[in-house]
Every structure is written in C-alpha cells, then in structure tokens.
Amino acid sequence: MDFTVSEKMQTVVGMIDEFVDKELIPLEPVFLRGDMATLEKEIKNKQRLVKQMELWAPNHPVEYGGMGLDLMEHALVSEALGRTPLGHYVFGCQAPDAGNAEILHLHGTPEQKARYLKPLIQGDIRSCFSMTEVELPGSNPLMMETTAVKDGDDYVINGQKWYTTASDGAEFAIVMAVTNPDAPPYLQASMIIVPTDTPGFNQVRCIPVMGETGTGYFSHGEILYQSCRVPQKNLLGPEGHGFVIAQERLGPGRIHHCMRWIGICNRAMDLMCRRAASRPIAPGRTLSTKQIVQAWIAESAAEIQAARLSVLHAAWKMEVESHKAARKEISLIKFLTAKAMMNVIDRALQVHGGLGMTDDTILAFCYRHERAARIYDGADEVHKISAAKQILKGYV
Numbered sequence: 001m002d003f004t005v006s007e008k009m010q011t012v013v014g015m016i017d018e019f020v021d022k023e024l025i026p027l028e029p030v031f032l033r034g035d036m037a038t039l040e041k042e043i044k045n046k047q048r049l050v051k052q053m054e055l056w057a058p059n060h061p062v063e064y065g066g067m068g069l070d071l072m073e074h075a076l077v078s079e080a081l082g083r084t085p086l087g088h089y090v091f092g093c094q095a096p097d098a099g100n101a102e103i104l105h106l107h108g109t110p111e112q113k114a115r116y117l118k119p120l121i122q123g124d125i126r127s128c129f130s131m132t133e134v135e136l137p138g139s140n141p142l143m144m145e146t147t148a149v150k151d152g153d154d155y156v157i158n159g160q161k162w163y164t165t166a167s168d169g170a171e172f173a174i175v176m177a178v179t180n181p182d183a184p185p186y187l188q189a190s191m192i193i194v195p196t197d198t199p200g201f202n203q204v205r206c207i208p209v210m211g212e213t214g215t216g217y218f219s220h221g222e223i224l225y226q227s228c229r230v231p232q233k234n235l236l237g238p239e240g241h242g243f244v245i246a247q248e249r250l251g252p253g254r255i256h257h258c259m260r261w262i263g264i265c266n267r268a269m270d271l272m273c274r275r276a277a278s279r280p281i282a283p284g285r286t287l288s289t290k291q292i293v294q295a296w297i298a299e300s301a302a303e304i305q306a307a308r309l310s311v312l313h314a315a316w317k318m319e320v321e322s323h324k325a326a327r328k329e330i331s332l333i334k335f336l337t338a339k340a341m342m343n344v345i346d347r348a349l350q351v352h353g354g355l356g357m358t359d360d361t362i363l364a365f366c367y368r369h370e371r372a373a374r375i376y377d378g379a380d381e382v383h384k385i386s387a388a389k390q391i392l393k394g395y396v
C-alpha cells in the first residue's frame with residue numbers, strides 16, 4: 001500500500017494544524033469555563049477566517065461551497081481538527097450536521113436541498129438527528145415506538161427521543177419514526193424533516209451528561225414529539241427506508257469520528273510527552289526519566305499507530321470497494337479506536353497528576369466527554385458481535 005499523502009493534502013493539513021494551534025487552542029479556556037456567549041461570538045469570527053482561507057466544509061461538495069474532499073482526504077482533515085473540541089465546528093464539518101448534510105445531498109428533493117441543505121452547509125443553520133428513544137434500546141433501533149401517521153397531506157409524529165445532540169438552537173431535526181408498521185422490520189421506519197419551530201416539537205431539556213448540561217451546539221436534547229404535524233413532502237428518501245439511509249449515514253460518520261479520536265490521541269500524547277519532559281520528579285530528574293512513564297508513552301504511540309492505520313485502511317476499503325465490503329473493518333475500528341483513545345487520555349491525565357483532574361488542561365474534558373465514544377454510533381459490544389459474526393462466517 002502507498003502511504004504517501006498528496007502535496008495538496010500536506011498543504012491543507014499543514015494550514016489546519018497551524019490554525020488549530022494559533023486560533024483555536026487559545027479559545028479552549030473560554031470553552032472550558034462555559035462562557036458560551038463569548039465562545040459562540042469567537043467561533044463565528046473564526047468560521048469567517050476559515051471561509052476566507054477556503055478551508056470551509058472540507059467534506060462537502062464544491063457546488064455547495066465545500067472543498068469536495070474524498071473520504072480518505074477528509075479523514076486526514078478530521079484527524080487534524082480533532083486536536084481541539086472546537087475544530088470540526090469551526091471548519092463546518094461537525095456531527096450531526098455533516099451526516100445530515102450527506103443524506104440530504106443523497107436523498108433530498110430539490111426543495112429540501114434549497115431550504116435545508118444549502119444553509120446547513122454554509123453554516124447559517126444547524127440541525128440534529130433524532131433516533132434514540134428513552135425507553136427502548138438504541139442498540140436495537142427496530143424496537144422503536146415513535147410513530148408518524150398520515151393525516152391528509154401531513155404526517156403526525158408522536159414519541160419521545162433523547163440524545164438528540166445539538167437540538168438546542170437547531171433549525172430542523174431529522175426524525176426516525178415508524179411509518180409502515182406492517183412492513184418487514186427493516187422497512188418500517190422513515191426519516192422525516194421536522195423544523196424545530198413546528199408546534200409539538202417540544203425540547204424537554206438539555207440532558208446533563210458527565211456533569212455538564214451544555215447549551216446550543218454543545219448539548220444533547222430530550223425531545224417530546226406531541227402530535228407534531230409536518231407536510232408529507234418532508235419525508236426524506238423513500239418511505240420505509242429510514243434504516244437503509246441510516247446505514248449510509250453511519251459508515252462515513254464512523255470514519256470521521258475515529259479520525260477525530262486519533263486527533264484527540266495526538267493531542268493527549270503531545271501533552272503527556274511535554275509534561276513528562278518538563279515535570280521535575282527529583283532534583284535534576286523529570287518524569288520522562290521514569291521507565292513506567294516511558295512505557296506509557298511507547299504503548300500509547302503503538303496504540304495510536306495501530307488504530308490510525310486501521311481507520312485509514314477501512315476508509316480506503318470503503319472508497320475503493322464499498323460500504324458493505326468494509327463492514328467488518330468499520331466495526332473493528334469503532335471499538336479499537338475508542339479504546340486506544342481512552343487509554344491514551346487516561347495515561348496523559350495520570351502523568352499530569354492533580355493538574356490532569358483540573359480544567360486547566362483539555363484532558364479532563366476529553367476524559368469525561370469522550371467516554372461516550374464506546375456507546376454512540378453502536379456500543380462496543382454491538383460492534384464486537386457484528387465483527388465476530390462476519391469472521392465466523394468463514395468457519396461454518
């Protein structure tokens with residue numbers, strides 16, 4: 001395999017690295033003290049700069065104002081941006097908007113694209129994705145209670161969702177609801193676009209997660225859909241194809257997430273090495289002279305390298321072959337990278353001692369926030385079972 005990165009991508013990644021260091025990492029203290037009003041203003045300024053540098057929306061098509069990078073190229077961008085929790089949002093390629101834009105692009109009607117996709121990619125509005133339910137297992141979404149029932153020209157939606165990430169302040173939600181209860185299980189649900197100002201779209205709360213309630217983009221909503229009425233033309237893709245489209249959304253999304261996690265690993269590794277090399281632990285000796293710390297550094301480097309190459313390989317396979325061909329690889333990288341990330345963050349935090357527990361570095365935030373990586377977009381166990389089933393096919 002050829003691991004050469006093109007000159008274009010070396011330039012793009014170099015520019016992003018510099019921007020992250022100079023413009024975004026200095027903003028992290030504002031973010032960590034929860035001053036969201038100041039942060040949002042600063043983010044708007046930085047987004048303007050990114051647009052001027054023509055680095056906006058790297059993964060989106062050129063005709064919509066993006067850079068039109070392919071999956072492998074965007075994987076490298078996602079790694080560079082992952083070094084700060086502000087990266088993807090400032091560059092217009094953040095979840096869940098990136099995935100929503102992708103499916104609007106593939107399945108939206110011309111009217112839906114004009115009304116939702118264009119302003120979404122331009123960063124004028126935000127969106128959210130509303131699938132997981134409070135009372136039923138997200139790991140088995142076939143068990144879904146939210147319904148969308150036809151009434152005249154409309155759908156009337158009823159149900160309770162949570163973890164609708166970034167719903168606070170979003171312009172619209174893409175909701176998964178059962179439209180065809182008598183169809184085979186995988187053809188029962190549909191995706192429907194619901195503007196958040198529709199009567200019956202009720203945001204109950206931003207859920208407190210790991211000690212943070214959050215607001216705006218940085219939050220997770222619980223939503224009660226109560227006789228929420230939208231026109232049938234808000235159906236996204238064919239009726240009953242919600243799960244099929246969700247699979248399309250999740251494949252590239254997992255590559256983006258995993259490479260973002262590699263970016264987090266790189267940041268934690270860098271902080272760990274800097275601290276180890278500078279923290280005195282005895283007269284004339286720093287932490288980096290201790291073999292146990294050296295072992296953590298070497299183990300972290302090995303785990304990052306293994307995860308990074310596995311993710312790039314999965315992205316390559318998806319692009320060169322297909323989504324379906326890369327199913328096993330995607331499951332493997334999902335739990336492999338999440339584990340590597342948690343290991344590296346944990347070691348970096350440990351090397352920082354008491355400082356690691358404070359919000360004076362980004363590590364404690366990463367430790368709290370990124371634990372969710374083992375749960376969303378398919379819990380570890382679900383991916384392990386899926387990968388093992390595919391491996392075992394060769395033995396029965």
Ligand SMILES: Cc1cc2nc3c(=O)[nH]c(=O)nc-3n(C[C@H](O)[C@H](O)[C@H](O)COP(=O)(O)OP(=O)(O)OC[C@H]3O[C@@H](n4cnc5c(N)ncnc54)[C@H](O)[C@@H]3O)c2cc1C
Binds near residue numbers: 136220379385
């Ligand atoms: C930070 C965060 C952001 C999220 N954002 C969104 C979003 O934007 N939109 C959205 O719709 N959802 C979102 N989710 C929800 C997420 O997709 C679900 O939490 C996930 O699918 C797991 O579902 P659950 O929480 O209902 O857990 P359950 O399905 O109840 O599973 C609980 C645990 O059981 C175990 N388990 C599950 N299945 C199996 C199995 N087959 N065999 C063995 N063990 C198993 C796993 O350990 C799992 O963690 C988000 C979640 C988090 C934490």
